[in-house]
Amino acid sequence: MANRTSLGLAIVIMLLSAHGIYSAHEWPLKAKLFPLVIAIPLFFLAAAEALWVIFGKSPTASASDFKLSEDQPAEVARRRTLLATGWAIGFFVLILLLGFPIAVAAMVFAYLTVQGKEGWIFSVVFTAAVWFFFYGLFELLLHMHFPDGWLFGGFGGF
Amino acid sequence: MLDAFIQGLLLVLQWKAFVFMLAGIFVGFWVGLLPGLGGATTLALMLPFIYNMQPVEAFAFLLGMHSVVATTGDITSILFGVPGEATTAAIILDGHAMAKRGEAGRALGAALASSFVGALIGAAALALAIPIVRPLVLTFGSPELFMLAIVGLAFIASLSAQGARGMVRGFLAGGLGLFLAMVGQDPQAGVARYTLDTLYLWQGLDLVPVLVGLFAIPEIIDLVVRGTSIAGNAPAGRISKGVFEGVKDVFRNWWLTVRCGLIGTFIGLTPGLGGAVAQWMAYGHATQSARTAEERKGFGQGDVRGVIGPGAACNSKEGGALIPTIAFGVPGGASMAILLGGFFLLGLVPGPDMLTKHLPVTFSLVWTIVIANIITVVACFLLLNRLTALTNVQGHLLVPVVLVLVFIGSYTSNSSYADILVSLIFGALGYFMVVAGWPRATLVLGLVLGKIAENYLYISVARYDFAWLGRPVVVVLLIIAVGVILFPAVQAWRSRRAHG
Numbered sequence: 001m002a003n004r005t006s007l008g009l010a011i012v013i014m015l016l017s018a019h020g021i022y023s024a025h026e027w028p029l030k031a032k033l034f035p036l037v038i039a040i041p042l043f044f045l046a047a048a049e050a051l052w053v054i055f056g057k058s059p060t061a062s063a064s065d066f067k068l069s070e071d072q073p074a075e076v077a078r079r080r081t082l083l084a085t086g087w088a089i090g091f092f093v094l095i096l097l098l099g100f101p102i103a104v105a106a107m108v109f110a111y112l113t114v115q116g117k118e119g120w121i122f123s124v125v126f127t128a129a130v131w132f133f134f135y136g137l138f139e140l141l142l143h144m145h146f147p148d149g150w151l152f153g154g155f156g157g158f
Numbered sequence: 159m160l161d162a163f164i165q166g167l168l169l170v171l172q173w174k175a176f177v178f179m180l181a182g183i184f185v186g187f188w189v190g191l192l193p194g195l196g197g198a199t200t201l202a203l204m205l206p207f208i209y210n211m212q213p214v215e216a217f218a219f220l221l222g223m224h225s226v227v228a229t230t231g232d233i234t235s236i237l238f239g240v241p242g243e244a245t246t247a248a249i250i251l252d253g254h255a256m257a258k259r260g261e262a263g264r265a266l267g268a269a270l271a272s273s274f275v276g277a278l279i280g281a282a283a284l285a286l287a288i289p290i291v292r293p294l295v296l297t298f299g300s301p302e303l304f305m306l307a308i309v310g311l312a313f314i315a316s317l318s319a320q321g322a323r324g325m326v327r328g329f330l331a332g333g334l335g336l337f338l339a340m341v342g343q344d345p346q347a348g349v350a351r352y353t354l355d356t357l358y359l360w361q362g363l364d365l366v367p368v369l370v371g372l373f374a375i376p377e378i379i380d381l382v383v384r385g386t387s388i389a390g391n392a393p394a395g396r397i398s399k400g401v402f403e404g405v406k407d408v409f410r411n412w413w414l415t416v417r418c419g420l421i422g423t424f425i426g427l428t429p430g431l432g433g434a435v436a437q438w439m440a441y442g443h444a445t446q447s448a449r450t451a452e453e454r455k456g457f458g459q460g461d462v463r464g465v466i467g468p469g470a471a472c473n474s475k476e477g478g479a480l481i482p483t484i485a486f487g488v489p490g491g492a493s494m495a496i497l498l499g500g501f502f503l504l505g506l507v508p509g510p511d512m513l514t515k516h517l518p519v520t521f522s523l524v525w526t527i528v529i530a531n532i533i534t535v536v537a538c539f540l541l542l543n544r545l546t547a548l549t550n551v552q553g554h555l556l557v558p559v560v561l562v563l564v565f566i567g568s569y570t571s572n573s574s575y576a577d578i579l580v581s582l583i584f585g586a587l588g589y590f591m592v593v594a595g596w597p598r599a600t601l602v603l604g605l606v607l608g609k610i611a612e613n614y615l616y617i618s619v620a621r622y623d624f625a626w627l628g629r630p631v632v633v634v635l636l637i638i639a640v641g642v643i644l645f646p647a648v649q650a651w652r653s654r655r656a657h658g
């Protein structure tokens with residue numbers, strides 16, 4: 001899994017840097033100097049990593065970074081990862097469609113009842129607490145402007 | 159001089175100035191805790207309130223607020239893996255790993271103690287540097303600043319170096335960060351580079367949504383996968399118990415704390431580099447304190463030195479950043495630029511006057527940093543039990559709240575939905591990097607340093623052609639960069655030789 005992901009990342013970086021070199025081609029020297037200085041070695045480093053994954057026999061190097069937990073069986077981990085991704089993307093779509101104030105309440109309530117299997121009363125109270133914190137701090141105190149959702153007020157916010 | 163020093167303290171302790179400082183600390187405390195709401199933004203929001211204040215009261219308020227933001231930002235980073243501030247992302251790597259191991263108390267104790275020591279170092283540097291700072295800052299021109307950026311990158315790339323392959327990945331991630339830093343309008347020719355024909359990308363990628371996505375989204379996914387609280391199955395009583403162990407860790411690693419504090423001060427003092435660089439440089443230095451490759455592997459898995467280093471650097475940079483701001487009117491970063499605006503609003507002109515006529519006011523800034531940090535650290539220690547208890551809250555209660563904070567935190571940077579999209583994209587990138595074992599720290603540093611490095615490189619070439627490569631400080635910095643890159647290889651070779 002780690003090697004395949006590393007290969008994928010290396011290929012994406014190769015494509016990005018190739019695009020970077022190609023695009024820089026048309027720019028004046030002032031604008032293209034740094035992109036070329038960075039993108040050319042980046043392309044070759046990514047190619048080296050890709051070749052290392054394909055032909056190399058050395059064990060995968062690990063970074064000084066956090067590791068994903070391995071307590072769950074691979075299948076469960078994959079399913080839950082997709083679920084978490086779904087919730088994050090779903091929340092973003094809700095924000096676009098309904099606007100922040102409604103989306104916050106809807107997402108927190110839905111997550112608690114569907115994913116957390118919490119009871120209705122607890123979910124309503126918890127959602128209300130989160131919503132009032134959000135509304136009190138960002139709307140009332142900091143006067144932040146949150147545009148209406150696309151369903152209510154057009155296509156603002158981008 | 160001593161008179162002015164004592165007078166500065168008395169000025170801060172005047173009841174009105176002290177009350178304003180407490181108000182500033184209160185605001186800064188919460189701003190630091192909330193992801194996305196940055197210290198610089200809040201400074202800007204608070205600027206209109208200082209019109210009717212005396213200079214000492216205004217700076218007690220503004221600086222009191224600003225100097226605690228990084229300290230409380232560490233708390234969010236450690237407990238939830240979400241950077242409370244752009245300048246507190248490095249502490250996540252080991253701090254949050256400790257929280258997940260049930261050692262949130264120890265991590266917070268170490269972070270708070272090192273932050274406090276760092277703040278004292280920064281304040282002391284500010285006090286001591288006032289008479290000698292001029293020749294030091296003037297030694298650094300564009301070529302030296304460019305090389306300093308390169309040393310920073312070399313530091314971080316080398317921390318990911320467990321073997322040649324680790325080094326390649328470190329440089330790949332750093333290169334990707336530098337490449338992404340070029341997104342937006344080019345500062346020299348005005349060409350829109352890699353903007354995908356969107357107006358949003360003309361100003362480049364904002365650091366906050368990138369950081370929030372890169373660090374928080376993989377943590378949220380991991381929390382959902384584990385299906386437990388952040389601290390997992392660690393006994394509830396143990397979590398807050400290690401607080402004083404964390405404080406002791408700082409004294410056990412005293413010289414590391416001091417060195418990282420000095421790194422932070424130096425980066426703060428250098429105009430244009432900023433706090434986001436200081437923390438990573440300090441983290442890089444902390445990893446290099448590992449004596450063996452085995453020991454180095456512990457970094458990222460919850461080594462307390464990975465908390466102490468960035469913790470000390472993050473707060474010491476404030477004192478350092480004030481030096482050029484006060485002495486020359488050259489702000490060290492965005493926050494200092496806003497603070498400079500405060501100077502002008504109050505009718506003070508940074509420069510020689512601040513070192514002669516207004517010296518007590520200058521020393522009152524030093525005292526504000528010290529006193530604000532003492533108050534914050536005490537307040538944090540009092541609240542620590544309640545804060546660490548949050549790591550025992552079940553994941554399904556935390557995930558929606560953290561997700562809300564992540565999305566709002568991203569959105570607040572430019573008030574654009576595109577910020578959230580950027581967070582999601584970098585969240586996916588961060589997740590894949592973690593899966594593949596690529597270091598995220600190098601990418602962030604590349605992104606932070608990219609624009610700075612390009613600017614300084616361009617000015618260096620335009621001003622000196624290639625003669626800048628022969629400047630003595632540039633040569634010294636180049637040797638340091640090469641040394642930093644070769645250090646892990648030499649260490650591995652020595653370790654192999656020692657084991658026959």
